[in-house]
Structures are given as C-alpha cells and as structure tokens.
Amino acid sequence: MTLRTSNLPKADTRASHIEIVITDILEAAQEEFAVNGFAGARMQVIADRAGYPKANVHYHFKNKTSLYLAVLDRIVTRWDDYLNDISVDDDPAVVLDTFIREKVQFSFDEPSASRLFANEIIHGAPHLRKHISSQIRPYVIDRVAVIQSWIDAGKMMSVDPMRLIFLIWSTTQHYADFQSQILIVTKQKKYTQEYRQETADFLSKLILSGCGLTLPSKNNELT
C-alpha cells in the first residue's frame, strides 16, 4: 500500500532497502505458492500481496521458477537451523521429546512453509531431489545410527529407527498440512495455544511410550 521508497528512514542504505523488498516478495511468494501450488500461483497475486508492481518482481527474480527456488531455499535453510545435534551419550527420552516438540512448534509457527514443502514432495520433489539426497539423507542416516546405538545399549525398545523418524515427521507435520481438515473436525476457528500445548504433550507421550521410554521427571518448562 504505502510506498516504501518514499517514507524510509534516512539512515536506510540502498542495500538494506533491497533486502526489505526481496523479503517482502519472498514472503508473499511463500504464502501464494503454499496456498495454490507452483502452477496455481500467480505472479500478479504475489506482486500485489508484496505491494509492488509485477515488473518489479521480475526485476529481482528472473522468472517464476527462480522465485520459487528462492522461496524453497529460504525454507530449507530455516528448516536446517532447527536440526539439533544428538549424541550417543544423550538420554533418548529427552532427545526425542525435544525433537518432537521442536517439530510441532515449527508446524504451528510456520504452516505455510510446511505446506509448501509438503506440496513439493507430493509432486515428486522435482526441485528438492538433490537437497534430499545430499542433506536430508545424511542427516537421517546419522540419527538412525545414534538411535540404533541406544537400542543396542538397551536404553530403549527395539524399533526401526528410520521409520521412527518418519513417524515423528509425519505426525508433527500433519497439524500444518492438514490444518483445514483438523480445524473442521475439531470445530475450531484456529489453533489455540492450549491445543498446541496438548498436541505436543500427546505426541511426546505416545511416541516415547511406544518406544518404551519415559521422561526423567520435570518436563514442563519448554517455551
């Protein structure tokens, strides 16, 4: 609505101004791509939502595909930031509990990112194949090894570690990807803070218990 160019603080440099424009466009694009998919997304809508003329969007991003890739890259990067390191010496219960709660939080906090990602995978991951095999796969293999060592050490029940990771991914993502269905079934307008909390508690409890684990004692001081 308001023209960014005319009412910026004096101290603003060109570089930082550009960053704002780019971010505006990326955020608008993420929303549009998440809601309508790549093919369904409209450059005009993205431009409108970001608050710039369409040609401006094309100035900063060569074409629709490169804009989409930029959005994906941004999501994937933020995703990777969430990935915490775990070690053989850690307590399985604590690690899994933390992992689950972080994933749940991500789903509730950034549903459009989650949906865009899901969309890309459902459609065969045409733009993410490389990232999956070079980043995600090593990550999974690494965690699998640690979980397996816990099992070997008798610290938890014997369950297939990779499928356990898939299970955690799926159950947590579900609340973002299938939000519309869940809200209708539960007759809610939107997720409440309480619902989020109970969901995290539920998932943590059921999954840990499914692995034969229990949290040490105190477990309610997470954000």
Add this chain to the structure above:
Amino acid sequence: MTLRTSNLPKADTRASHIEIVITDILEAAQEEFAVNGFAGARMQVIADRAGYPKANVHYHFKNKTSLYLAVLDRIVTRWDDYLNDISVDDDPAVVLDTFIREKVQFSFDEPSASRLFANEIIHGAPHLRKHISSQIRPYVIDRVAVIQSWIDAGKMMSVDPMRLIFLIWSTTQHYADFQSQILIVTKQKKYTQEYRQETADFLSKLILSGCGLTLPSKNNELT
C-alpha cells in the same frame, strides 16, 4: 491407442461402453491431478493419457472443475468403503491393528488417490469442506466415543482419542504422500512387498505399544 469404438465385443451395450470411457478419463484425470494439482493439470494431458481427443473429455465432463469433482467423489467413495465399523465390545488392540493395516494398505495401493486428497486438504479443502463436516467429522466423533469407552473401561492407556486417530492417519498417509522423499532417503527404486509389510508391522507395534496395548497372540494372517 486403439480405438475402443471399433473393436468392442458385440455383446457390449452402449451403456457399458460409456462407462469404460468415463472410467478411462477418470483414472487418467486422477493421475494427472495427483501429479500436478488442479491448476497444474492439463485437459490435453488427461485426454492423451486416457486415449481420447480433448473434445471428447469435454463432452462427458462440462469443464475442468466438474471433472475434478468427479475424481474427488470417486476417491472419497472408495475411501468410505474402507471405513469399518467398531464397537465398544471389540478388543482395542485388534481393532486398532486392523485399522492401521487397512490404512497402510490403502496408502501403498492407491498412492495417487491419497496424494490427490492430501493436495486438496493442503490447499484448504475448497471442495471438501462439506464432505469433511458431514461425513468425516461424524465418523471421527463416533470412533472417539468408542475409544474413550475403552479408556474408561481400563482397556487401554489414557490418550486423547481424536489425536490418536489423526496420528494413525498421518503416519499411514505419509508413505503415499511423501513417497518421493522416502524412496530417496532409503535409496529404493520403489516400495517392495517386504517394505510394505515391515512398515505395517512397525506402525502397528509402535502405536499399540504407545497406547499400552499388545495383540492377543497370532497376528500374521492378514493379506
């Protein structure tokens, strides 16, 4: 490829011929919509895949939307057929085990149906709102009541029944919707029969155990 009109058996009536054509189109459309989403799907591609001229598709289906709705309806109907009835007197472990295995089977057998459905929900379920509130919601409420009665009867651990249903849905659907990611991470070309079986076993075991349940004894004679 071959023209259906010219080489049909004499006994074939017009009605059944039409059914074949319609089915061909619906199947082609399901695949195309699942792979590319509604906006990305091309009528020309659907027609080609079905083996008829595009105008023929438009003869049987008013427009793209009505074709899409027909595909959705077909999927939803088949989905509903899977829904088994459960009662308070049943053994929770057996019911949940059966339920999980049926859902897993559906995901592996009809991945494109699952993906199309997921796609619709991710994009806000514009065409399924009614079905969700009139069919799915009552179904869920019904199962929730039964599960709750099991909990009250001390037959299983106290877990939120609705979230348990969501969890089963998400974990089973995951293998269809995120197939491309899973195949890359597990370095498989396609799901093997063995992988399907182990997945069903894994999910059943972990979820039952998460509910404090164990299967009676014999549990390996399912299809």
Add this chain to the structure above:
DNA sequence: CAAATTCTTGACCATTTGGACAGGTTTAGT
C-alpha cells in the same frame, strides 16, 4: 553536480490453455 549505475514501473506482447461448436458417426427404437 554531473554522470553512471541501480532500481521502479506502466504498457505491451507471445503463448498457453480451457472450452465452444458444428459437422460427422454410431446406436437404439419402431
């Protein structure tokens, strides 16, 4: 302060695509 560089934008275009339509063909009824 002038020139050069970067950024912005309205107007315009080429292509794609859903869909209309009219004329032809096959089937069912009598």
Add this chain to the structure above:
DNA sequence: ACTAAACCTGTCCAAATGGTCAAGAATTTG
C-alpha cells in the same frame, strides 16, 4: 430400414498469464 438421439472429434477462439521493454526515478560515485 429409417429416424432421432446420443456420442465423437477437428478446428477455432477468447481469456489469462508469464514475461519483455524502454523510459523514468532514485541513489551512488567521480
């Protein structure tokens, strides 16, 4: 066998949409 209805399909078209371009505004630089 003949007619009417149902079905099929090649051709064409209007609308939508991604993308271009050249001129103008703002900012940096020499």
